[in-house]
Amino acid sequence: MHSSGKTLNGSEIFIECLRREDVDYIFGYPGGSLLKVYETLYDVNDIEHILVRHEQGATHMAEGYARATGKPGVVLVTSGPGATNTVTGIANAYMDSSPMVVFTGQVPSALIGNDAFQEADIVGITRPITKHNFLVKDVKELAMTIRKAFYLATTGRQGPVLVDMPKDILNASCTMDWPETVEIRGFKPTIKCHINQVEKAAQKIAQAKRPLLYIGGGVISAEASEELRALAIQQNIPVTMTLQGLGAFPGNHPLSMGMLGMHGTYWANQAVNRCDLLIAVGARFDDRVTGKIDTFAPQAYKIHNDIDPTNVDKNIQVDLPVVGDAKNFLAALLDVMPGTQENRDPWLAEINAWREQCPLSYSSEDNALRTEFVIEEVSKQTKGNAVVVTDVGQHQMWTSQFYTFINPRSIITSGGLGTMGYGLPAAIGAAFGIKDRPVVLFCGDGGFMMNIQELVTAVHHKIPIKIFLINNSFLGMVRQWQELFHQEKYSFTDLGSSNPDFVKVAEAFGCKALMADNPDGAKEAIKLALAWNDGPILVDFRVVKKDMVFPMVPAGGSISDMLLARLNPKTMV
Amino acid sequence: MKHIISVLVENKFGSLNQVAAMFSARGFNLESISIGETEDREISRMTIVTRGDDQIISQVLKQLNRLVDTIKVIDLTRQPHVERELLLMTLKLTKTQQHEIFELINVFKGKVVDIKQKSITIEVIGSPDKINTTIDIFRVYGIKELARSGAVAIHRGE
Numbered sequence: 001m002h003s004s005g006k007t008l009n010g011s012e013i014f015i016e017c018l019r020r021e022d023v024d025y026i027f028g029y030p031g032g033s034l035l036k037v038y039e040t041l042y043d044v045n046d047i048e049h050i051l052v053r054h055e056q057g058a059t060h061m062a063e064g065y066a067r068a069t070g071k072p073g074v075v076l077v078t079s080g081p082g083a084t085n086t087v088t089g090i091a092n093a094y095m096d097s098s099p100m101v102v103f104t105g106q107v108p109s110a111l112i113g114n115d116a117f118q119e120a121d122i123v124g125i126t127r128p129i130t131k132h133n134f135l136v137k138d139v140k141e142l143a144m145t146i147r148k149a150f151y152l153a154t155t156g157r158q159g160p161v162l163v164d165m166p167k168d169i170l171n172a173s174c175t176m177d178w179p180e181t182v183e184i185r186g187f188k189p190t191i192k193c194h195i196n197q198v199e200k201a202a203q204k205i206a207q208a209k210r211p212l213l214y215i216g217g218g219v220i221s222a223e224a225s226e227e228l229r230a231l232a233i234q235q236n237i238p239v240t241m242t243l244q245g246l247g248a249f250p251g252n253h254p255l256s257m258g259m260l261g262m263h264g265t266y267w268a269n270q271a272v273n274r275c276d277l278l279i280a281v282g283a284r285f286d287d288r289v290t291g292k293i294d295t296f297a298p299q300a301y302k303i304h305n306d307i308d309p310t311n312v313d314k315n316i317q318v319d320l321p322v323v324g325d326a327k328n329f330l331a332a333l334l335d336v337m338p339g340t341q342e343n344r345d346p347w348l349a350e351i352n353a354w355r356e357q358c359p360l361s362y363s364s365e366d367n368a369l370r371t372e373f374v375i376e377e378v379s380k381q382t383k384g385n386a387v388v389v390t391d392v393g394q395h396q397m398w399t400s401q402f403y404t405f406i407n408p409r410s411i412i413t414s415g416g417l418g419t420m421g422y423g424l425p426a427a428i429g430a431a432f433g434i435k436d437r438p439v440v441l442f443c444g445d446g447g448f449m450m451n452i453q454e455l456v457t458a459v460h461h462k463i464p465i466k467i468f469l470i471n472n473s474f475l476g477m478v479r480q481w482q483e484l485f486h487q488e489k490y491s492f493t494d495l496g497s498s499n500p501d502f503v504k505v506a507e508a509f510g511c512k513a514l515m516a517d518n519p520d521g522a523k524e525a526i527k528l529a530l531a532w533n534d535g536p537i538l539v540d541f542r543v544v545k546k547d548m549v550f551p552m553v554p555a556g557g558s559i560s561d562m563l564l565a566r567l568n569p570k571t572m573v
Numbered sequence: 574m575k576h577i578i579s580v581l582v583e584n585k586f587g588s589l590n591q592v593a594a595m596f597s598a599r600g601f602n603l604e605s606i607s608i609g610e611t612e613d614r615e616i617s618r619m620t621i622v623t624r625g626d627d628q629i630i631s632q633v634l635k636q637l638n639r640l641v642d643t644i645k646v647i648d649l650t651r652q653p654h655v656e657r658e659l660l661l662m663t664l665k666l667t668k669t670q671q672h673e674i675f676e677l678i679n680v681f682k683g684k685v686v687d688i689k690q691k692s693i694t695i696e697v698i699g700s701p702d703k704i705n706t707t708i709d710i711f712r713v714y715g716i717k718e719l720a721r722s723g724a725v726a727i728h729r730g731e
Contacts, residue, residue: 127591128598132641135586152641186583186644310635313628 010139010170011040014103015047017146020178023047023074025065025432027058031078032118033105033167050432050461053453055082057425059089060451063098064429067412068387068439070223072099072153073429079105080118083164084125088419090160091129095416096244097221099158101149102130106166109137123164131159139172144179151182156189157308158221189307193324198332200320201279201303205337208277210347211237212300214260214289217244217415218282218307218326225249225408227330228281235337236344238351240268242283243396243415247405252384257351258360261289262553263397266564267354269551272297273559274350280304282326285315286416287555295558305329358551358564360401368544369518371395371470375402377526378440378468386440387412387430389465391423391447394476397549399442421450424467428454431463438466438530445471445499455509458536466529467506467538472545473499480548484563496545506538517542575604576630577656577726580619580637581645584610588642592619595640601625601633605658605701605723616644620725622701653729659722660697660704661686665715674714681707692717700724 008016014037018026026049030038041049052058055077062073073093077086083104093100107116123135132152134145142165149161205211219228225248232239232255239249240260249256260268272278278300283289285304290296293316304311304318305326312321322329362372375398378386384406390396390413405411412430414422427441448469458465473496482490506513512532516525516539525539552563582588589608596603604622611618623633630648637646649656664674666688678685678695681703687694697707701724708719 123587124590127587127594137586184641187641308639310632310639312635314632317628 006176007173008176009036009173010142010165011036013139013142013174013176014146014165014170015040015044016176017143017178018047018074021146021150022071024071025050026074026076027052027061027065027429028076029055029058029078029082031082031105033079033107034076034170036167036170037076037105049076050457052425053456054451055085056089056421057451057454057457059086059093059100059102060419060422060425061429061432061454061457062100062102063089063093063096064389064412064426065433066093066098066100066429067426068409068430069433070221070409071433072101072150075100075102077102077104078118079107079122080120082118083122084120087125087129088417090126090162092414092417092419092422093160094129094131096414097158097217098160099153100160101153102160102162104162104164105170106135106164108168109166110168112166122162126162129160130162131157133162133164135164136166136169139169139174142169143176147179147182148184152184152187156187156191190309190323191307191325191328193305193322193329193332195332197320197322198329199336201322202333202336204277204301204303204320205235205237205279205333208301209344210275210350211235211277211279211344212271212275213237213239213249214272214278214280214283215239215241215245215248216281216283217242219245219248219330220282220408222282222307222326223408224282224327224330227327227334231330231334231337234334234339236348237279238271238348240264240271242286242289243400243411243413245283246400247408247410250406251404252406259400261286262291262555263400263549263551265355265360265401266358266551266562267351269553269559269562270354271351275300278302280306280318281329282306284311287315290316291553291561292556292558295560362547364519367518369516369522369541370547371398371472371541371543372402373519374468374470374522374526374541374543375399375442377523379403381526381530382438382440384410386410386438387434389413389423389427389430389439389441391441391443392418392420393444393447394480394547394549395442395444395470397477420444420447423447424451424458425454427465427467428458428463431465432461439464440466440468442468442470444476445469445473445495445502446475448502452505455506455511455536459510462535464533465536466532467511467536468526468529469502469538469540470543471499471502471540472543472547474545476547477549483548484552485554502538502540511536511538513538513540515540515542574626574630574650575622575624576633576648576650577654577724578621578623578634578637579647579649579726579728580621580643581611582617582619582640583642583644584615584617585642588617589619591640591642592621592637595636596623599632599636601629605721607723607725609725620723622724647728649726649728654726655729656700656724656726657698658701658704658724660707660719661694662697662708662711662719663692663694663717664711665717666691666693670714677710681710683707
């Protein structure tokens with residue numbers, strides 16, 4: 001244990017610990033229980049505090065930053081309502097395994113449990129949505145607790161960790177001891193895969209006639225894209241990715257099949273149905289991927305590599321579990337695989353036939369503006385090089401289909417929890433972390449309103465995000481389900497009569513804004529927005545109301561239930 | 574099938590809550606849970622009785638292991654182990670039934686821990702099965718109140 005020897009108060013210890021954890025940004029909002037911390041922060045220059053306008057915004061910003069950079073996002077909020085406002089963001093980070101450390105102020109220790117002003121049992125509230133959480137009971141434990149929190153958030157399967165800090169702890173003083181190493185008795189994640197399992201997997205790959213790589217976000221958080229590329233190309237194995245896995249393998253490579261699952265490509269889902277070997281890496285067989293479990297990859301021998309053993313055999317029984325880090329697994333596979341390429345030509349030909357049979361397409365006959373066009377155009381103009389952030393809904397699924405992701409850490413989206421309102425703050429957070437690539441946000445008109453207050457944060461810090469508002473004046477995805485499965489009862493999904501004028505709203509926030517309602521106008525607006533670097537810019541794309549995302553495997557359905565209707569432009573309404 | 578699982582956890586604030594919350598959040602069955610300090614004061618032992626098929630039990634064990642405060646998880650079900658539960662029970666006491674009650678207490682190797690004019694409190698220790706039987710048998714005499722500790726269990730020594 002390293003002792004700095006200096007006596008510091010809790011707030012100074014807090015800042016010093018963040019320094020040692022190499023924190024660049026704190027996304028926060030002050031309040032009563034944190035006054036001492038903010039007093040200290042006033043004179044801190046090497047860590048930048050970003051003032052959000054709602055604590056939920058802080059959590060999504062921290063997550064956007066974390067997903068873009070791979071570094072943990074840091075949140076600082078006050079007790080009570082400040083803390084409870086972080087709940088959605090924490091749950092989101094938990095579902096998507098994003099590294100994040102949330103610091104909450106708490107009422108003084110002596111008042112805990114007394115229903116004190118701005119008191120909430122945030123440790124109790126967040127227990128099921130954090131990887132772990134702590135209540136600091138002694139200033140002497142503060143440094144070690146913070147060290148543990150960062151270690152837990154970033155080690156093994158990543159996730160959010162919360163540290164609750166009572167006001168008296170932040171005021172109390174002690175000698176700061178900075179532990180160089182962390183030892184947590186109950187936390188020993190398996191990083192290195194068992195070599196016997198890897199060898200068995202290699203054998204199965206060598207024998208497979210119709211293998212398929214099913215890649216999840218675990219490959220991105222493990223920084224294993226290079227290994228994946230090497231393996232897929234060397235062994236000539238087609239690759240399909242989950243929403244969070246997009247970009248792990250270049251979308252413009254012939255072996256890339258895009259996304260699988262509910263709104264995955266026809267050919268990826270057919271390939272899952274037909275493959276004789278499914279190699280799942282860093283993916284968790286989510287219900288949006290599998291549909292009906294019994295009919296998922298029915299002919300396949302299933303290999304499942306995941307860093308979290310609880311993911312193995314949770315939703316689906318696999319034949320060969322390999323617990324460990326995705327990078328370790330893929331590197332070990334490359335080590336033991338013979339370097340020769342198998343002849344998978346018949347298999348790849350089969351896949352290409354599906355691709356030709358049912359490509360992703362959309363109508364362009366009526367000169368109406370469609371989301372697919374906007375996304376495809378942004379993909380072209382950014383050459384797939386943007387960091388793409390989305391909100392939740394139809395535009396999110398269209399992004400997965402029509403943006404060609406080339407690099408890892410290029411899609412930042414709420415996958416597991418499906419949090420509307422995630423997009424805008426996450427894009428701002430991403431832009432704090434990534435300065436050399438454009439940060440583009442696709443956001444529906446519903447979700448945009450859920451955290452619109454963060455537009456101020458973007459304007460104030462001159463964050464050059466491109467806000468591409470996909471405005472169909474509807475809660476489009478819910479509308480789609482209502483049309484398909486609920487007798488066209490468009491119950492409370494039509495926002496047309498109540499939406500504000502988004503251009504005026506943006507301008508009132510001090511944000512540059514444009515409107516586009518036809519394909520040519522949209523093209524120009526995208527060009528202008530991508531060239532605009534003086535703070536954020538919003539383009540209000542007035543898109544067709546009634547378009548639906550296809551293909552679609554209805555919830556709990558099989559690949560054979562896949563809806564392709566309206567996929568053919570000629571049948572599109 | 575019934576499983577008895579022994580879990581060593583950090584002896585600190587919130588450990589029990591963590592485990593109980595995990596069971597309810599994931600919809601696992603929790604028949605009983607008991608907790609107490611071990612020979613090492615920093616570690617507590619939880620004994621959990623749960624039910625489920627092999628797939629569910631495997632998830633239960635993995636989810637328990639995943640909790641940061643969990644140090645060790647042992648499924649004792651198929652291993653040699655000793656399992657005990659404590660029953661405290663207050664019965665109505667009437668002159669006519671007094672004899673029978675005392676005889677039955679002997680049969681179950683129970684102990685009288687309190688006796689009043691109209692009631693008697695007894696303790697019985699045994700496997701949860703024996704405790705179930707005890708309760709069934711005494712039910713006819715009028716149980717006023719009862720408390721069960723939940724099972725505690727430990728590996729048999731080498």
